[in-house]
Amino acid sequence: HSNREMWFQDLFPPNTCPINAKANTFYGIMFDAGSTGTRIHIYTFVQKSPEKLIELEGEIFESVKPGLSAYADQPEKGAETVKRLLDMAIDAVPPHLWKKTPVVLKATAGLRLLSEEKAQALLLEVREVFEESPFLVPEDSVSILDGSYEGILAWITVNFLTGQLSGQNQHTVGTLDLGGASTQITFLPRFEETLKQTPGDFLTSFEMFNSTYKLYTHSYLGFGLKAARLATLGALDMEAVGGQMFRSSCLPKQLEAEWHFGGVKYQYGGNKQGETGFKPCYLEVLKVIKGKLHQPDEIRGSSFYAFSYYYDRAVDTNLIDYEEGGVLEVRDFERKAKEVCDNMERYNSASPFLCMDLTYITALLKEGFGFRDSTLLQLTKKVNNIETSWTLGATFHLLQSLGITY
Ligand SMILES: O=c1[nH]cnc2c1ncn2[C@@H]1O[C@H](COP(=O)(O)OP(=O)(O)O)[C@@H](O)[C@H]1O
Numbered sequence: 001h002s003n004r005e006m007w008f009q010d011l012f013p014p015n016t017c018p019i020n021a022k023a024n025t026f027y028g029i030m031f032d033a034g035s036t037g038t039r040i041h042i043y044t045f046v047q048k049s050p051e052k053l054i055e056l057e058g059e060i061f062e063s064v065k066p067g068l069s070a071y072a073d074q075p076e077k078g079a080e081t082v083k084r085l086l087d088m089a090i091d092a093v094p095p096h097l098w099k100k101t102p103v104v105l106k107a108t109a110g111l112r113l114l115s116e117e118k119a120q121a122l123l124l125e126v127r128e129v130f131e132e133s134p135f136l137v138p139e140d141s142v143s144i145l146d147g148s149y150e151g152i153l154a155w156i157t158v159n160f161l162t163g164q165l166s167g168q169n170q171h172t173v174g175t176l177d178l179g180g181a182s183t184q185i186t187f188l189p190r191f192e193e194t195l196k197q198t199p200g201d202f203l204t205s206f207e208m209f210n211s212t213y214k215l216y217t218h219s220y221l222g223f224g225l226k227a228a229r230l231a232t233l234g235a236l237d238m239e240a241v242g243g244q245m246f247r248s249s250c251l252p253k254q255l256e257a258e259w260h261f262g263g264v265k266y267q268y269g270g271n272k273q274g275e276t277g278f279k280p281c282y283l284e285v286l287k288v289i290k291g292k293l294h295q296p297d298e299i300r301g302s303s304f305y306a307f308s309y310y311y312d313r314a315v316d317t318n319l320i321d322y323e324e325g326g327v328l329e330v331r332d333f334e335r336k337a338k339e340v341c342d343n344m345e346r347y348n349s350a351s352p353f354l355c356m357d358l359t360y361i362t363a364l365l366k367e368g369f370g371f372r373d374s375t376l377l378q379l380t381k382k383v384n385n386i387e388t389s390w391t392l393g394a395t396f397h398l399l400q401s402l403g404i405t406y
């Protein structure tokens with residue numbers, strides 16, 4: 001917006017503003033407090049006419065690391081990271097719309113894993129930051145997002161961005177999200193048989209854009225990439241034990257290092273004497289996964305959109321381009337896992353966990369969800385320049401609940 005535009009908007013009520021064709025522009029601010037980082041998504045929408053679906057115009061995105069859960073014992077410092085991000089919205093949203101622009105933060109698996117007391121202390125501090133801002137603070141504006149909604153809202157985002165939620169012929173696509181602490185699988189079942197075979201708590205009905213979708217979705221807490229590292233190391237419930245060294249065949253033989261996650265410090269290293277490589281690593285990882293996940297038959301033959309750590313690790317190993325993304329088969333992850341794990345001493349990687357991560361992704365897809373080697377995965381970070389994140393779905397839901405859209 002130019003200054004001249006804003007000067008006019010202050011003189012005229014939005015709908016009659018003579019020079020501003022975009023008087024029906026509005027904004028929504030959604031924070032994603034993930035286990036590894038906090039992100040702000042500032043969305044711009046236009047509603048061209050009351051009976052039309054709102055259109056997404058653009059997004060401003062910024063992120064900080066580490067996530068809120070790293071501030072479990074310093075909630076004020078955690079809230080400060082949110083405040084710095086919110087300052088961006090002050091610049092991005094025109095002042096006359098501040099009061100009409102809702103701001104919401106939803107936390108995912110990092111906070112789900114904290115004690116109730118510590119999580120609530122963090123949320124309370126964030127709430128105060130919001131109250132002190134000039135934006136609209138709806139009831140329940142700061143909360144922990146339910147795992148099943150995390151999957152559904154990401155599914156809404158991807159299918160909205162790919163144009164599957166409008167018009168008659170809807171061919172929706174399933175979504176796979178691999179976070180740091182939890183992972184989600186979501187799709188619209190096509191066969192009656194799937195509905196019969198699925199436990200009730202894996203099915204959720206959801207209304208969006210005047211349609212009701214009965215979705216298969218589940219969030220597996222503790223099955224995110226970083227939580228899986230701890231589980232593989234046998235360190236998941238061991239925070240009380242100090243000074244213990246956790247070893248794995250998925251790590252370079254000579255490695256000894258420290259790692260911080262969720263405010264806890266872990267020491268880990270390679271199997272100095274014992275085996276290393278893909279085979280022993282796969283067996284190790286399998287112990288974490290085997291028999292723990294529900295396998296819907298229907299997905300074996302279908303293709304899915306995959307993002308977050310699926311995307312990041314595919315980029316790290318040159319399976320896809322960072323900007324472009326790409327289509328992979330499940331077996332591509334396995335091929336890369338073998339390549340990395342069986343050449344660990346020589347493989348020049350930014351992270352000593354690369355072998356473990358790729359092996360975990362392979363095992364999660366094949367043995368966890370039951371995908372075929374040939375299952376196609378569409379790896380995406382952005383669609384039409386908008387981040388593929390549950391935050392857009394959550395913002396639509398928010399606008400709907402505020403009566404700003406339907
Ligand atoms: O807006 C986004 N666009 C694309 N990827 C994202 C976005 N936000 C988070 N991610 C990805 O999510 C992963 C981190 O997961 P996260 O910190 O959200 O853990 P959680 O979902 O288990 O709480 C990383 O791969 C990161 O790149």
Ligand SMILES: [Ca+2]
Binds near residue numbers: 034108179180308
């Ligand atoms: Ca996430």
